Amino acid sequence: MRNNSLLEKMNQHVVVLKDVFFAYNSSTVLENVNLTIKEGEFASIVGPNGGGKSTLLKLLLGLLHPNSGELQVFGKPPEKTRRRIGYMPQHAQFDVQFPVTVMEIVLMGRLGYTLGGRYSKKDRLIAERSLEEVNMAGLAKRSFSDLSGGQRQRVLIARALCCEPDLLLLDEPTANIDPEVEEALFEILKSLNKRMTIMLATHDVGFVSQSVKSVICVNRCVVVHPTSELSGEIIKDIYGGEVCMIRHDHRCSAEGHEND
Amino acid sequence: MIEFVNAFFDPDNAFLRIAIYVATLSSISFGIIGTYVVTRRISYLAGAISHCVFGGIGAGLYIQKEVGISWFEPMYGAVISAIMAAIIIGLVSLYARQREDTVIGALWAVGMAAGLIFVDLTPGYFDITSYLFGDILLISMKDLWMVVFLDVLVVAVSIYFYNILLAVCFDQEFAGLRGVYSGAFYILLLCLTSLTIVLLVRVVGIVMVIALLTLPAAVAGQFSRRLWQMMVLAVIFCMIFNWTGLALSYSLNLSSGPTIIIIAGITYIAVISFSRIFHRIKQKSS
Numbered sequence: 364m365r366n367n368s369l370l371e372k373m374n375q376h377v378v379v380l381k382d383v384f385f386a387y388n389s390s391t392v393l394e395n396v397n398l399t400i401k402e403g404e405f406a407s408i409v410g411p412n413g414g415g416k417s418t419l420l421k422l423l424l425g426l427l428h429p430n431s432g433e434l435q436v437f438g439k440p441p442e443k444t445r446r447r448i449g450y451m452p453q454h455a456q457f458d459v460q461f462p463v464t465v466m467e468i469v470l471m472g473r474l475g476y477t478l479g480g481r482y483s484k485k486d487r488l489i490a491e492r493s494l495e496e497v498n499m500a501g502l503a504k505r506s507f508s509d510l511s512g513g514q515r516q517r518v519l520i521a522r523a524l525c526c527e528p529d530l531l532l533l534d535e536p537t538a539n540i541d542p543e544v545e546e547a548l549f550e551i552l553k554s555l556n557k558r559m560t561i562m563l564a565t566h567d568v569g570f571v572s573q574s575v576k577s578v579i580c581v582n583r584c585v586v587v588h589p590t591s592e593l594s595g596e597i598i599k600d601i602y603g604g605e606v607c608m609i610r611h612d613h614r615c616s617a618e619g620h621e622n623d
Numbered sequence: 624m625i626e627f628v629n630a631f632f633d634p635d636n637a638f639l640r641i642a643i644y645v646a647t648l649s650s651i652s653f654g655i656i657g658t659y660v661v662t663r664r665i666s667y668l669a670g671a672i673s674h675c676v677f678g679g680i681g682a683g684l685y686i687q688k689e690v691g692i693s694w695f696e697p698m699y700g701a702v703i704s705a706i707m708a709a710i711i712i713g714l715v716s717l718y719a720r721q722r723e724d725t726v727i728g729a730l731w732a733v734g735m736a737a738g739l740i741f742v743d744l745t746p747g748y749f750d751i752t753s754y755l756f757g758d759i760l761l762i763s764m765k766d767l768w769m770v771v772f773l774d775v776l777v778v779a780v781s782i783y784f785y786n787i788l789l790a791v792c793f794d795q796e797f798a799g800l801r802g803v804y805s806g807a808f809y810i811l812l813l814c815l816t817s818l819t820i821v822l823l824v825r826v827v828g829i830v831m832v833i834a835l836l837t838l839p840a841a842v843a844g845q846f847s848r849r850l851w852q853m854m855v856l857a858v859i860f861c862m863i864f865n866w867t868g869l870a871l872s873y874s875l876n877l878s879s880g881p882t883i884i885i886i887a888g889i890t891y892i893a894v895i896s897f898s899r900i901f902h903r904i905k906q907k908s909s
Contacts, residue, residue, distance in 0.1 A: 424800060445800050452796065461662055461793055462847045471790045475801035480786035506848040526801065 375402045377530055377560045378423060383432035385418060392418045396432070396585045405556045408564040410581035416564035419581055420532050424450055436530070446475055449528030451519045453535045459508050465518050466503040469493055472525025493524040497551055513544035531555065533563035627870040641767055642759035646865035648770045649823055652777045654858030656819045657840035658850065659812055663792040668716060670833045671727045672708045672817045675734030677829050679704025680754055681741030688745045701824065705817035708734065713810035757828035757880030759869070770822050777815055788812065789850050827880040838887040839864060842894050864890070
């Protein structure tokens with residue numbers, strides 16, 4: 364009995380898109396999108412700038428509405444399930460001079476649960492725990508403007524975690540950060556993936572292959588690939604031009620290629 | 624300066640005392656609302672609202688003198704037009720993102736033009752420069768009470784909704800996703816901004832009101848790590864600018880509004896330059 368319900372839970376579709384079509388005024392951004400994301404998935408949304416990655420995330424949040432087609436998150440229209448979603452927007456949109464502390468930002472994740480925006484002790488505990496999860500516990504009192512790019516990303520992820528989400532949506536979490544920081548970030552996401560579904564948008568495909576389970580390729584159309592299938596041919600299709608794939612399972616030395 | 628202090632206590636100079644009280648008390652609203660305007664980056668919207676206020680003043684004059692409703696003072700027209708402008712501009716910036724700047728630019732100029740047309744249509748001569756550039760001689764006891772009322776309202780709203788307004792200014796979209804009526808709070812903020820502008824038009828005038836709204840907050844922002852710190856400092860800076868501006872304009876026989884703005888502007892440039900130099904030195908030494 365118990366196993367059955369667990370199995371049911373495992374196969375539950377977190378996100379379902381059926382024949383979704385979206386256009387800003389007259390320019391088509393997404394057409395004929397069919398997509399299902401299962402619980403526990405770690406999906407990377409890749410594609411060129413302006414290909415529709417952020418639009419796809421905003422559709423899932425109910426910030427934008429499809430012109431036609433059906434869209435469900437946790438089996439309901441997205442507006443009704445927003446509370447179960449933790450969202451990290453692109454960090455370039457933030458004013459770095461804004462006078463706000465790390466803790467204040469993370470607590471914003473609790474706003475939906477407060478009356479008139481007053482935070483309880485429990486809210487603060489959840490915020491502290493979220494900061495611990497992204498290894499930022501010691502920086503709660505720091506000013507947002509004093510942080511590095513990678514730290515700001517992690518604060519915004521902590522804010523999304525503070526919503527106690529079942530689905531985590533991240534828009535370009537790796538933009539403008541160092542490769543080492545990026546790797547650390549993926550370690551964090553990998554451990555979070557044990558208890559929540561993750562979808563993240565990124566414009567580079569190279570590195571995701573390691574921890575990501577499937578890749579959603581977005582450039583007007585949407586195609587899903589398991590990570591192992593991602594070949595040069597597919598990437599060429601997504602980007603519409605000749606690009607080289609970087610293989611991360613591969614080391615170069617002065618003598619030649621180790622893995623060949 | 625001593626001359627100014629003597630003038631302040633001179634029983635014949637009641638107007639100067641009222642001006643000082645209004646300048647001091649209005650700094651509370653100005654510092655707090657100015658902080659929101661600067662951090663939410665809506666000084667352009669505030670500029671449009673202040674020019675729409677002139678349309679309301681013109682309409683008020685017309686209604687009072689030409690239509691003959693004598694109790695309808697220009698200030699009532701100003702309040703109505705300011706609130707209307709705040710709501711329209713708020714809705715435009717929420718829902719018409721692509722053409723936002725065009726619409727707001729148009730409202731800016733149309734508001735001003737409507738005011739001038741109304742003044743033309745009203746018989747008699749009116750010195751509109753006092754509305755455009757401020758005139759402390761026009762400030763009455765009634766203005767003082769209105770400023771007190773506005774201060775209480777602004778302080779109450781910004782304390783009660785501190786966390787929500789912080790979230791709406793920092794990331795409105797996210798606040799909305801968490802179930803906050805972020806659009807409504809944004810328009811509330813614009814309405815408070817418009818009321819603040821109306822009351823302060825007396826001191827510095829429509830054209831310069833934006834500077835007195837943003838400069839104290841911008842200076843305060845250089846020294847603040849929290850939003851409330853920025854508000855407190857902005858209030859203090861606004862008071863200092865008003866006092867020194869009024870004192871200087873009185874002793875040098877200059878217009879008070881422009882003097883206040885020049886002092887605020889010079890302070891802002893000085894603070895920005897010093898903080899740049901300070902950061903350079905700090906970077907080099909570390």
